[in-house]
Amino acid sequence: MIQIENLTKRYGSFTAVDDITFTARPGRVTGFLGPNGAGKSTAMRMLVGLTVPSSGSALVLGRPYRSLPTPARHVGVMLDAAAQHAGRTGRETLVLAAAMAGMPRHAVDRALERVGLTSREAERRVGNYSLGMRQRLGLAGALIGEPQVLVLDEPANGLDPAGIRWMRGLLRDFADQGGTVLLSSHLLHEVEQVAHDIVMIGGGRIVAEGTQEELLAGHGQTVVGTPEGERARLAAELRGAGHQVDLRGEDLVTNATRAQVARIALTAGVPVTHLAESSAGRLEEMFLQLTADQARQERTEEVSA
Amino acid sequence: MSATSELTRPGAPGTGATAYLPQIEDVPALSFTRLVGVELRKLVDTRTGRWLLITILLLTAAVMAVTLWIGRQDGTGLFALLTAANIPQAVLLPVLGVITAANEWSQRTALVTFTQEPRRLRVMGAKTVAVVLLGLAILLVTVLLAVVAHVVSMTRAGGEVDLWHGWSLVVGAVVLQTLGVLMGVAFGTLLLNVPLGIVLYFLTPTVASVLVVTTSWLREHAAWFELGTAQLPLIGDGWMTGEQWAQLGTTSALWIGLPLAIGCWRVARREVK
Ligand SMILES: Nc1ncnc2c1ncn2[C@@H]1O[C@H](COP(=O)(O)OP(=O)(O)OP(=O)(O)O)[C@@H](O)[C@H]1O
Ligand SMILES: [Mg+2]
Numbered sequence: 192m193i194q195i196e197n198l199t200k201r202y203g204s205f206t207a208v209d210d211i212t213f214t215a216r217p218g219r220v221t222g223f224l225g226p227n228g229a230g231k232s233t234a235m236r237m238l239v240g241l242t243v244p245s246s247g248s249a250l251v252l253g254r255p256y257r258s259l260p261t262p263a264r265h266v267g268v269m270l271d272a273a274a275q276h277a278g279r280t281g282r283e284t285l286v287l288a289a290a291m292a293g294m295p296r297h298a299v300d301r302a303l304e305r306v307g308l309t310s311r312e313a314e315r316r317v318g319n320y321s322l323g324m325r326q327r328l329g330l331a332g333a334l335i336g337e338p339q340v341l342v343l344d345e346p347a348n349g350l351d352p353a354g355i356r357w358m359r360g361l362l363r364d365f366a367d368q369g370g371t372v373l374l375s376s377h378l379l380h381e382v383e384q385v386a387h388d389i390v391m392i393g394g395g396r397i398v399a400e401g402t403q404e405e406l407l408a409g410h411g412q413t414v415v416g417t418p419e420g421e422r423a424r425l426a427a428e429l430r431g432a433g434h435q436v437d438l439r440g441e442d443l444v445t446n447a448t449r450a451q452v453a454r455i456a457l458t459a460g461v462p463v464t465h466l467a468e469s470s471a472g473r474l475e476e477m478f479l480q481l482t483a484d485q486a487r488q489e490r491t492e493e494v495s496a
Numbered sequence: 497m498s499a500t501s502e503l504t505r506p507g508a509p510g511t512g513a514t515a516y517l518p519q520i521e522d523v524p525a526l527s528f529t530r531l532v533g534v535e536l537r538k539l540v541d542t543r544t545g546r547w548l549l550i551t552i553l554l555l556t557a558a559v560m561a562v563t564l565w566i567g568r569q570d571g572t573g574l575f576a577l578l579t580a581a582n583i584p585q586a587v588l589l590p591v592l593g594v595i596t597a598a599n600e601w602s603q604r605t606a607l608v609t610f611t612q613e614p615r616r617l618r619v620m621g622a623k624t625v626a627v628v629l630l631g632l633a634i635l636l637v638t639v640l641l642a643v644v645a646h647v648v649s650m651t652r653a654g655g656e657v658d659l660w661h662g663w664s665l666v667v668g669a670v671v672l673q674t675l676g677v678l679m680g681v682a683f684g685t686l687l688l689n690v691p692l693g694i695v696l697y698f699l700t701p702t703v704a705s706v707l708v709v710t711t712s713w714l715r716e717h718a719a720w721f722e723l724g725t726a727q728l729p730l731i732g733d734g735w736m737t738g739e740q741w742a743q744l745g746t747t748s749a750l751w752i753g754l755p756l757a758i759g760c761w762r763v764a765r766r767e768v769k
Binding site: 243259261262270275290 | 524768
């Protein structure tokens with residue numbers, strides 16, 4: 192169980208995390224989703240006591256993380272798989288982690304096995320590891336204490352498709368056995384595949400929150416493709432018929448049904464290149480919007496700089 | 497999220513699934529001894545650490561060999577052997593102190609270590625104890641080597657074996673070694689950067705000595721705040737006076753206590769990322 196309440200972090204006048212509140216429950220994978228710079232890592236660092244919050248609180252298993260007597264035994268944390276000593280072997284890294292978690296030596300072999308690192312690979316220096324192997328090692332370090340809570344920052348980074356699927360299975364199993372998982376990602380697709388609950392953050396603030404079904408449900412929209420020159424005319428016709436129309440990329444998005452759009456287009460003589468029910472839910476739209484806002488903001492900053 | 501929706505979800509926990517999980521109260525706290533053990537291990541489990549230790553031991557042996565060769569006619573005294581052995585150790589062991597204290601910040605492993613043990617000053621304490629213990633272990637090996645070398649050299653030269661003369665130096669060396677390592681730790685903690693820590697560890701006392709030498713008031717009272725002056729009696733051929741111990745105390749407070757205190761304050765507050 193992770194409870195975050197009104198957590199805020201300010202760096203000078205910049206607010207990186209702005210008054211966020213959510214709970215990650217046992218038996219469920221909670222996806223912490225947001226574009227780059229949204230404040231995910233900062234929030235996770237505050238959760239495990241690496242960054243002091245400006246205000247608010249974060250509890251793990253009902254206590255502040257810092258007051259857990261042997262935190263690594265209860266909470267597995269991986270914030271950055273690159274934060275390993277390049278000169279140590281994978282096994283040595285885990286031997287140290289096992290000691291810090293108060294676990295016996297054979298926990299090392301179990302952890303290696305769990306993340307699929309062979310003992311040959313474990314004898315190599317971390318400096319020679321591939322990105323994916325480092326990610327697996329980091330995860331092994333988090334799992335070594337057989338914790339009941341996992342906090343993982345972008346765990347799928349650097350994994351190949353097979354690796355991502357494997358990770359998904361591992362996290363689902365972990366939750367199925369009653370564990371709590373909080374993982375962050377900047378890819379909606381990735382979170383969609385594994386999370387039961389989703390907390391979406393943008394610009395430091397929570398913008399959407401709920402179960403995956405709630406957030407990903409489509410809401411009866413139709414996507415229409417037309418040649419560029421005809422787009423405005425079709426939009427006008429649709430609006431004239433009392434429907435809402437938005438522009439998304441090259442496409443029109445409307446709340447009219449496919450049949451209604453087809454009829455209107457036919458009457459108006461507008462060619463239609465494709466016509467489909469929108470699969471995207473509210474979440475995807477919000478996420479795209481957030482990412483676009485972010486990109487726009489960065490462009491403006493670049494121009495003004 | 498209602499209870500019913502939770503039960504129908506694929507990840508819903510089975511009955512009693514949490515039973516195998518340890519209760520927080522049932523897990524003993526991470527002991528300081530274990531922390532020290534981990535830190536000792538970190539000192540020797542990387543190539544850099546291992547080579548630094550091997551270098552220290554090889555240099556010690558080499559310096560002793562030279563001393564033995566110089567005294568081959570009349571035999572070499574324990575005192576001469578220990579003084580010689582102290583030279584490479586006094587230079588290199590503090591470097592080990594700097595590395596221990598600062599390396600995790602350079603290697604970014606601080607992110608992992610301070611997650612595993614969020615009480616950061618406990619970690620710093622364990623690092624300090626570990627590296628001091630290692631320094632003293634090296635000193636022990638050195639003293640044993642020196643005794644053997646002395647006995648062999650006297651037997652061959654037909655001189656008198658004197659194991660007593662030189663023991664004041666051993667006491668001095670224990671204190672000196674500890675202070676040297678502690679000062680390394682203090683500079684490492686203050687700067688949290690290995691190369692910078694090493695450079696300033698060597699540079700600052702030298703600059704201070706120059707200042708002392710060029711200022712007459714400072715020169716007169718040098719023993720109270722200048723390292724070299726205060727530590728000199730430790731490797732002298734006799735026991736130190738009360739005033740000399742007091743001077744050692746003030747210089748240590750200035751050169752070890754102060755940077756260590758500021759460093760600990762930094763470590764406790766610094767954002768780890
Ligand atoms: N020490 C700091 N001083 C000033 N700003 C900071 C500091 N640390 C982080 N930030 C800012 O806080 C914001 C949130 O950063 P954070 O790393 O939490 O984002 P994120 O959601 O993890 O992004 P990503 O997906 O790229 O990892 C960013 O705009 C970052 O520049
Ligand atoms: Mg991040």
